[in-house]
Amino acid sequence: MGRTAMLLVLGLGVALGLIGFQINRSAAIATNTQYAYLKYMNARNLARASVHAALRTYDRGQTPAVGVDTKFGNGIFRLDSLRASPDGDTLRMVTRGEYAESTYVMRLTLFRSTKPFPTVNAAIAIRATPVKFSLSGKASVDGHNYNISGTNKVGYDDKPGVATMTKADSAIVVNAAGPLVDGLPPVVMDPSTIDPLEFLDIYKNNADYMYDTPGTYAAQTWGDISNPVIVYANAGDDTSFAIKFAGGVTGYGILVVRGNVQFNGNLNFHGLVVVDGFNTTVSFGASGTPGILGGVIIAGNAGASVTLKGTGANAKVAYSSEALSNARNIGKLRYYTILDWFE
């Protein structure tokens, strides 16, 4: 009897153990099924994070590190390879996300550009019509294509000195500037100039440097060649107020000028200058070679009055396709077009 009872109890114990094992095994499989999907999703999100991290690094004017693991959460992401076209416009990258034993790879080709960025087909392109244009003192305009250092003419892709919307405006510019404008030809009618007015709010909202109170400012440095920026100098339409930069100013990127803005020190701006407002006076007051290298575009405010004064020596607005191209690399305005994305 005792032996029988013992065997029964043992048998019951084994049976209950098997039951428990089966139930636990089934629950474990169900959990693993869900967890496998979670791992897959996390790995994919990490691969995507790697893409974003690489692009943001680019936007800061730096080159993303290749083959370096970055820990994030309980996983890692890595930029496996990165190739850029010689002009830097096209990027090919392979990214990887790893979470537990799940791996997710993305291969993509992107075209990077700056949006918005109006095309400038002259040293000064005037969209406003009719325009009141004045060029005085030693200020001059040159449509020949210079490199970004401003020392050498490139020798191709020369542009007109000033482009206007109508023949009447061209006549106004010729009368106002005369021999102070050079280019191929010096003055031309080009109604294809894009009005930057629609972009101005974007520039203002993304400005890295904002001067919106009349006053005198010391020497300024706005970005550098590898990190162009947006500058907004707004003195208002009442020209009795002025923003004066007393010291030297060096800048790269996009400069939006409104009202009476005076560069009394040396000015070396490389990129796109957008003249906004109705009464804008840009004064170059320094000795040396102050000027704007790139292009100036005057927004389409009808009847806008634009005055360039050069009280110093050799103040110049010179066209530079290289400086304009460099200004497109402003990180805040950069966008990427997907050419191919495989994941």
Next chain:
Amino acid sequence: MSTMMDMIGSAILFGILALTIIRVQGNLNTTMMENTLNLNTQSYAVALAREIEHDLTKAGYGVTGSKILKADSTEIAFKGAQIYGGSLDSIAYSIGAADTSSMNPNDFLFIRAAMTGGPLSMRCGMTYFKISYYDSLNNILHTPVTGIALSAIRGINIKFRVESLDPVTDPLTDFVNYFAVSWEKLIYPRNLGKPF
């Protein structure tokens, strides 16, 4: 007499244990069946989700021109290479006829048709399948999306529900129920925004 009592007692004890084991076995079978149905339903849902994500993320890859060929609330057809650098394929998802071979009265067949491989009718207990489409501003596009509006599609929201093929019956209340898993995801196939 004492031996007789022992035998009667053993028989009673054996009977109680036997009944207990039979009952436990019955409950175990029910639990195992529930677990299996639950596991199968989850597995179907995960497999479908991964399949849909795998295919849809490649929509438009390697394609020039029209990428979405058909876009309705329960049907979608698109082009895209499924292998990196591979040749183009066309994939279509749609719902099929009611699945009469299962005990679930609501499920229907789910069909994935590919140019390479042909149509595959899946018996996965799907009881709900709906697709909605969004443009670049995240505005919903009314279905069916046709003509030039097809090229405006940037986001595709997929929602489905799969249920167990067989019911689970509560032995106490006889309430019949089906295990169910719902899945929904808004997918942005990156290649749909290509400028060419």
